[in-house]
Amino acid sequence: MPVQPAEHGSLAADWEPRGEADCRVRTIMDRVGDKWSVAVVTELTAGPRRFSELKRALPGINQRMLTSTLRVLERDGLVTRTVYPQVPPRVDYELTGLGRTLLDTVASLLDWAERNADGIDEARRRYDARG
Amino acid sequence: MPVQPAEHGSLAADWEPRGEADCRVRTIMDRVGDKWSVAVVTELTAGPRRFSELKRALPGINQRMLTSTLRVLERDGLVTRTVYPQVPPRVDYELTGLGRTLLDTVASLLDWAERNADGIDEARRRYDARG
């Protein structure tokens, strides 16, 4: 699932059939799995943010990734994009109601991850120590 | 985060610092995002499964992906692997307690995805219809 909406030659429509529902759910799970979506949504929890505020708040992201991540979130109806026609330009991003409910759900997953990070680390060390 | 454990030249240890916790959580979120982990874990809900049972239950997966997915889940302590020394060989995979708690958490995310799939589809159509 490309984060970029039609970057160069992205066909984006050659799935095998499988369950209809599966495919649709997959595109949503992919949002959780990709590198920045959750971080961006989390950053928007407190309220609207400008593009440059988000960029500053997310060390390691670059314009390209922030832009494409925001575009996908906007397309999915999770985030709204508001352009203020002024110079220099100002664009605000804000969570929609849908985006907020997603955040609630993801939050519990993040919680789980943080609570169990130690246990998983330990399991990995055991596994790596011997088969 | 590679699903393959050290495939060819995977260094696997050249992160930028960032928050320690962030990195560890990331490796867990990646499991949710990758193509097969959730499906495999879900398939194991009902009880232990043999390798070939899993393969049959997951149309589209191939041995390589099933094997590497199971290895990662095993390494993380989410799944146990039991080899029965017999001919032909038999290997059972089963969720651990940790794996089951992950499943609970992921289930609510899948729920969210299914409940909101229609809304997201509609948002996408609106977005694609005009900017």
Place this chain on the structure above:
DNA sequence: CAGCATCCGCTCAGATACTG
């Protein structure tokens, strides 16, 4: 049956340069 080993295409995501 339950796997490794190998080859390879695709696209993700970073870096960099340019624009209204």
Place this chain on the structure above:
DNA sequence: CAGTATCTGAGCGGATGCTG
């Protein structure tokens, strides 16, 4: 400030062939 355009390395994920 808030993007777009382009190039590129890297690695995920699929296909195939072989083994104990």
